[in-house]
Amino acid sequence: MDNNVSNELKQYIILRFDSEQYGIDISYIDNIVRLMPITRVPHTQPYFLGVINLRGVIIPVMSMREKFDLPFKENTGATRILIIKYEGANIGILVDEVKEVVTLNDDDVEKVTSDDAETRSYVTGVGKYNETLISILNIPALIVDIENE
């Protein structure tokens, strides 16, 4: 029984964009790094800011804001690059702020019925934590989408 309960608990990294909060399953996160110089790559997907050098490995970085069509915002001291590991490769996601790591019970996450706009398909569910709502991001969908383009 104990086992069952712990299976339903998952850790999420909470990101903030403007007033919205997003959560990413911590198992996807390889690293979180401060903003570093990004080299622009011409003629690539518009939401790719370019590439960075992370300890000798070159990693493409995408902008969450561009991807979600959010208005442009200057980078601040809180800006971070989340390094995601997926299918053996790394990809960076530029986010406004990384807040904290929370543990959510599966019961607290409500699955989203994908009925409306594109943005929704990047969200698998909505969790509740301390009375705030957290949109849980669907990382594979973000990445697969990238591959399709």
Place this chain on the structure above:
Amino acid sequence: MDLSQYLEIFIDETKEHIQTLNDQVLILEAEPDNIDTVNEIFRAAHSLKGMAGTMGFKRMQRLTHDMENVFSEVRNGKINVNPDIVDVVFKCLDCIEGYLSNIVESGDEGTEDNEDVIKVLNDVLAQAESVGSAPEPSAKEESKQETKADDAKSDAPDAKKKYLQIPIADFEKNAMQDAKDKGMHVYATTVYIQESCLLKAARAFLVFKGLENKGEIIKSVPSVQDIEDEKFDFDFSMFVISEKSLDEIKNVIENVSEIEEAVIEEFDVPSVVEDTTPKEEVSDKKDVKEQKADKKDDKKGAAKAGKPVVNRSVRVDIEKLDDLMNLVSELIIAKNGLVSVTGAMAGSDQSFNEQIEYLERITTNLHESVMKVRMVPIESVVNRFPRMIRDLSKKLNKEMELIMTGEDTELDRTVIDEIGDPLMHMLRNSADHGLEDTIDRLKLGKPKVGTIRLDAYQDGNNVTIEVSDDGAGIDVEKIKAKAIEKGAITEEQAEFMSDKEAVDLLFMPSFSTAEKITDVSGRGVGLDVVKNKIEGLGGDVEVSTKLGEGTTFIVRLPLTLAIIQALMVDISGEKYALPLNSIVTVEEIPSEEIKYVHMKEVINLRGTVIPIVRLNEVLDLEPVESDSELDDDDSLIVVIVKKGDKQAGLVIDKLLGQQEIVIKPLGKFIRVPKMISGATILGNGEVALIIDSNTLV
């Protein structure tokens, strides 16, 4: 015994033997009386059989065994080499390769018995039987003698039995006698190692180790210590006490590779000198049966003379080399970092700078050495082509020969692995489409035998491989017509198309001008695949052709993929790397010298008209505003690059200098435009993109 650890060695060695056989059989086809070749083939076939047997690949063993028998008969002069036999042997080799690829994939030889080939082999043997005057019926007999080999067989000269000359001390005699009394056998043996063997001590050690599992070695000459120190020639003798049979002991020795021969017999303790019990030779037991001693000795001598030169080499897993290369790359990046830091430090210490320069020299040398380690002669790829051309010649019923030069030209291992298929495709193309039918050639007054050439040579930082034929050449009009028919170009375009552009149409997907589709080529997949593959390797492919005289495909490949020399440039404030090997010169061109041709910017550089590419436009960058009004738009810095014999001028803003750069991929999920071939990390940790100038010419 667990053999899996030997599987890799088995696969490598089998490949080598198959290659040797292919080469030698080709020679044999041209010179049926070449006895050295026959010996070489026999030896390779024998080794193959032995290895297959050791590893427990019974079907492979059976096939090689029968093949070996055929060559045994050839060697005895009972069979004359004729085209039929050569065909059968080639078929046989294909079957063995089939087994091998099964083994590579699954560790198992598969279930194909290849009965038809075996039957043909046995038919050949049976014919030899009826023609020759064999003392014993051989074909059936021979398949059995694997197990019983201790009958009277040969009269190898006593000189081979070096153990007869070894003085035996009393206590040793006693030990032997004791063993005999206990019903054990005492064997005396002299083992001969091939003279080409490099690690004879290791081979000897394996023999000892094997024998120790089967019994006890009571004496060896030279001593074990001396053998381990390689203080012996190419043979050593020993006495072994064992309860195992002679065959078993002999097999243990035989299974160690590079053992030339093991003379072994049951040792008769009291009567050492008059001993006349028949002895046998392991490596030659098959032909020994039908051969007279004197004849055999002749052959032996010849065999030794024709021994191939063995490379002094160590096998290293390619992954280890990749690791090494990565480390060298990291070192170069670190060194570049150090160099850029010292550059920033004003008035830095003299001796400090010297040390930095020293470090630079070392890393450059280290890089070169590691690169050299990774270099492999293209021979390992092209050596299968003579056989392929021979088969094509039969299949297409055209007479042709392949001339290859520069097989020793070296390329990076990663390039070598990829280049085989494209080259094969081009050769097939030449054979199938390039060369005319023999009748047509005669009508045209050309030599009856068509020539296909494969020439490889190093050219600066590139390796060039040319595949050419003296066939019909490419009919440009025919290509144009076909392209129009396929809707690839309009008639208008065709009219203005240069011959060169028209020939380049051949590299478009699904473009085949062959009127009849053969299974050799002409399925419409091909040249575009070839081009993609070669461009993927950072090289390029070009065609030059002359109607009626022939066609040449020119493939240029980079020597290495990982680390290159590059010119660092500034374009609108961004740093880019241009590979040095495609740069011809860097020119400063006054802006008024830019002319327009067909609405495109060109310059006239010493009589050559060269189109201009403004890199800031290509890279989506704003042009830099001139800081000073004085030299406003005064002149442009133009890097002249070449691709084949075409040139282009790339306009940049600033030259930053030459640097050794490590090429890295841009990551998986980002879409990279064609003109960017990768990225590199600069000394300060920044990433700079590498421009593939070939896509801009």
